Amino acid sequence: MSRCIPEDRPTLRDVTGGIAALGPFFAVGIHPPDAIPVQPWRPLLDLVEQPGLMMTRIDAVRAALAAGRPVQRIEHKVAASVTHLGLVARLISPALAFVVTTGHLPCTDLSRVWWQDQLGGAFPLSIPDITGAALSHQPIDTAKDAALLREILINGLIRALTDAVAATVPVSRLVLQGNIASAINGAATLISSQRSDLLPASRAVANALLHDPELNPTNSPSGKNFRRSSCCLIYRASEVRSASTDATCGDCILTP
16 A cells, blocks of 8 residues: 655655654655665665674664673563664654655665664664655545555564564564554654644554554553553663563553
């Protein structure tokens, strides 16, 4: 399911510039559609097709979580979950913002979306300029917008990355699905906090995506009271390793 991009304004660069104002996780660059990535850029497809690269990313996250302690203190499954959450949050955020502001979705082809393997926040991300000249805003249609994101992004690019993580390090699918749900709610919450005019659309699309028993078995609605049905396991990387401490995330099922 894709929508043809009409030849009128605004341009892709206009849209990406606008959503970048929402925060670093929404910022994306643009590269020519026929360009070949030059290091440190590389296609996201490498993460899926090269298990060694995914393992390297997970090991780097593991070392960062250890924070100077022996790396063996951090379980591989914890690092894998945190790696997965970071990847999906970085990809879902600009896609959700793009859809609720334009009604369109940019390219999500793993071979054409580029990234830089950096730690410490939102890694650089770039999409190909394959929209032709411009975008025209489509009227908000929650069902169609959610279906667009679900079919092309969640069941496409995100599923491929999720499968790659699970194939690299054994980690519960319930944890990984919870990461996706958390990323959807987190993106919608950030959009709503920065753009009150987009609150109804972002919340509606997020709720439609979260109305999925795989992602959100308890059907928890989006917003500040959202609770995922699993834990991302990051609390197990803390010194105390207790779910009753501040080591848990705000939307964690373990949070009182």
